[in-house]
Amino acid sequence: MLTGLIGLPLSGKTTIFNAVTGRQAATSQYAGGKKGMNIAEIEVPDPRVDALSDLFRPKRTTYAKVIVKDLQIAQDERGSIAPVSIAEFRSLAALLIVLRAFESDSVLHPSGHVDPAADLRRVVDSLIFSDYEVVEKRMGRLEKEAKKNSREYQILRDAAERLLGGRVIGEDFFSDGDVKLLSGLSLATTRPVIAVANTGEGAAGLTALESLTRDLGVPLFVVPGQLEMEIAQLEKSDQKEFLEDQGLKEPALSRFVQFIYARLNLISFLTVGPDEVRAWSIRKGSNAQKAAGQIHSDLEKGFIRAEVVSSSDLLHLKGLAEAKSAGKLRQEGKDYVVEDGDVLNILFNV
Ligand SMILES: Nc1nc2c(ncn2[C@@H]2O[C@H](COP(=O)(O)OP(=O)(O)O)[C@@H](O)[C@H]2O)c(=O)[nH]1
Numbered sequence: 001m002l003t004g005l006i007g008l009p010l011s012g013k014t015t016i017f018n019a020v021t022g023r024q025a026a027t028s029q030y031a032g033g034k035k036g037m038n039i040a041e042i043e044v045p046d047p048r049v050d051a052l053s054d055l056f057r058p059k060r061t062t063y064a065k066v067i068v069k070d071l072q073i074a075q076d077e078r079g080s081i082a083p084v085s086i087a088e089f090r091s092l093a094a095l096l097i098v099l100r101a102f103e104s105d106s107v108l109h110p111s112g113h114v115d116p117a118a119d120l121r122r123v124v125d126s127l128i129f130s131d132y133e134v135v136e137k138r139m140g141r142l143e144k145e146a147k148k149n150s151r152e153y154q155i156l157r158d159a160a161e162r163l164l165g166g167r168v169i170g171e172d173f174f175s176d177g178d179v180k181l182l183s184g185l186s187l188a189t190t191r192p193v194i195a196v197a198n199t200g201e202g203a204a205g206l207t208a209l210e211s212l213t214r215d216l217g218v219p220l221f222v223v224p225g226q227l228e229m230e231i232a233q234l235e236k237s238d239q240k241e242f243l244e245d246q247g248l249k250e251p252a253l254s255r256f257v258q259f260i261y262a263r264l265n266l267i268s269f270l271t272v273g274p275d276e277v278r279a280w281s282i283r284k285g286s287n288a289q290k291a292a293g294q295i296h297s298d299l300e301k302g303f304i305r306a307e308v309v310s311s312s313d314l315l316h317l318k319g320l321a322e323a324k325s326a327g328k329l330r331q332e333g334k335d336y337v338v339e340d341g342d343v344l345n346i347l348f349n350v
């Protein structure tokens, strides 16, 4: 899953990136101070992978990953996110909107004062505005082609109405078939969104932000970015001590990736064998054929069936052969809805 940290300049995107990846990308007190983009993969901690790896002793152990991009964001003349930057968001599967909630005299705020709720509204509005332009343009094109009666035109009209009302389109607004019709437009507000409040010593404007995120139906993750970045850059042994001192159980990295995983409705299925024990992520509700496609497109195309055992049964019975003789290894077809922790063996022909 490819996610991107977006938000206004100086909200702390790079700081949060460092906090959740342990990297040391340069932060800056000045907007647009550095060019380029940071990208990192975060492994999703998973005790089932650890335990299965102990059992199978494979050559490789691979955790599921969430990819995080820290984008360089350009501002338009109104202080909002510029269209060139929004165009880049269209490649992302989820948007993590970083909001400044820390007070600091040395770091300027682009709009003069710290107000994370106002910033969220501003960022969301710029996404809505950008999508509205795309939708309107496409509608104009369909009108010219005398396709006002098409299904595409109808759903675009619904989307336009929603956007005009100041609302994001959201993930569930279109049915699966309609999503396919519109996928070429790559609308920014059809992506899942998570708000990330970057707090400092104290937190400014959090109450208003909590209420806005509730209204918008957007999950909110609160993290003291600077502090967590400093912790992430300590030696492992010092990290633990420091976290305990701060009353934190886990570093931001683990909390963040688990939060994203849950809020984006991701689950993991696993594959096991002498070469590799590996976790793969899919959206909750995906079927076995779709899961097969995560591993390789050939497995999706030539899917025959899946052998499925839960990782708890497999760990308990201590082997695939043992699981089979205990009747815990099921044969499932392509429509089987994969559950979190399922161990899959895909049978296919090419
Ligand atoms: N005091 C304080 N400063 C922060 C915090 N988070 C970020 N900063 C500072 O704010 C400035 C902008 O941060 P940066 O991560 O580069 O923001 P970006 O432009 O959104 O990537 C830098 O000077 C950071 O050191 C924080 O929690 N507290």
Ligand SMILES: [Mg+2]
Residues within 6 Å of the ligand: 013, 014, 015, 027, 028, 070, 071, 072
């Ligand atoms: Mg930055």
